[in-house]
Amino acid sequence: MVRDVNEVEQTMATLYDKLGVQPNATEDEIKRAYRKAAMRWHPDRNAGAEDAARAAFQDIKDAYSILSDPTQRQVYDAVFAEQMREWEEHHQRVERERAEREEAARAAEQAAYAKMVSLAMRFADEGYNRDVVFGVLLGHECDASRAAQIADSVLALHASRRQASVPEEPAADESAQPVEHAAARDDHAAAGHGASLGGLWFQFLNSLKF
Numbered sequence: 094m095v096r097d098v099n100e101v102e103q104t105m106a107t108l109y110d111k112l113g114v115q116p117n118a119t120e121d122e123i124k125r126a127y128r129k130a131a132m133r134w135h136p137d138r139n140a141g142a143e144d145a146a147r148a149a150f151q152d153i154k155d156a157y158s159i160l161s162d163p164t165q166r167q168v169y170d171a172v173f174a175e176q177m178r179e180w181e182e183h184h185q186r187v188e189r190e191r192a193e194r195e196e197a198a199r200a201a202e203q204a205a206y207a208k209m210v211s212l213a214m215r216f217a218d219e220g221y222n223r224d225v226v227f228g229v230l231l232g233h234e235c236d237a238s239r240a241a242q243i244a245d246s247v248l249a250l251h252a253s254r255r256q257a258s259v260p261e262e263p264a265a266d267e268s269a270q271p272v273e274h275a276a277a278r279d280d281h282a283a284a285g286h287g288a289s290l291g292g293l294w295f296q297f298l299n300s301l302k303f
Contacts, residue, residue, distance in 0.1 A: 108169060111156040116170070120161065127157040206243075209235050213247040223248045 109116050112126040130153045132138065139146035159165045209230055216226045223244050230240035 107152075108156040108160055111152050112160065116173075123157070123160050127153065127161070206239070209233065209239070209243050210247065213243050214251070217247050217251040 114126045134149040136143045136146045227244040
């Protein structure tokens with residue numbers, strides 16, 4: 094069973110940590126560190142906390158018995174290196190799987206969002222108002238805040254597209270001069286066909302001058 098990161102690091106470094114030395118410590122440094130730690134954790138020097146001191150003192154003795162022996166220390170270091178390699182491989186695998194899950198979640202969220210936008214656009218194109226579009230999104234299990242944002246954005250876009258599709262009417266001052274020339278040229282014809290659609294439109298445009 095693969096252990097937790099902190100547990101693995103604590104287990105692998107425990108012998109050196111118990112003595113308070115680095116993994117590359119010399120034999121003399123290990124011996125001095127052992128004597129210092131043994132004095133600190135000797136049960137006779139920890140009145141009222143004998144049990145904890147006794148356990149720590151035993152750990153220190155065990156660590157020193159291994160690290161003070163070159164052969165045992167070499168074996169320990171080899172095991173330590175192997176455990177570090179296994180832990181690193183496990184850590185990389187966990188990180189890779191986490192990144193893959195996050196990427197899959199983002200892709201799924203983007204696909205769901207695109208689906209809701211497409212649905213909202215379809216109902217907006219069919220002439221339904223914002224509340225109907227919002228309700229449709231809720232009915233498709235869209236989050237309320239997301240549904241409101243999509244409905245508002247889609248209806249605003251739809252309204253903008255409709256407005257842009259309406260042709261602009263010519264300005265009054267731009268049409269005044271052509272109307273004046275048309276009036277001078279077709280005055281007689283307009284009088285004879287006042288009831289026609291062209292005559293009504295002419296009269297309307299001609300009245301803009303006044």
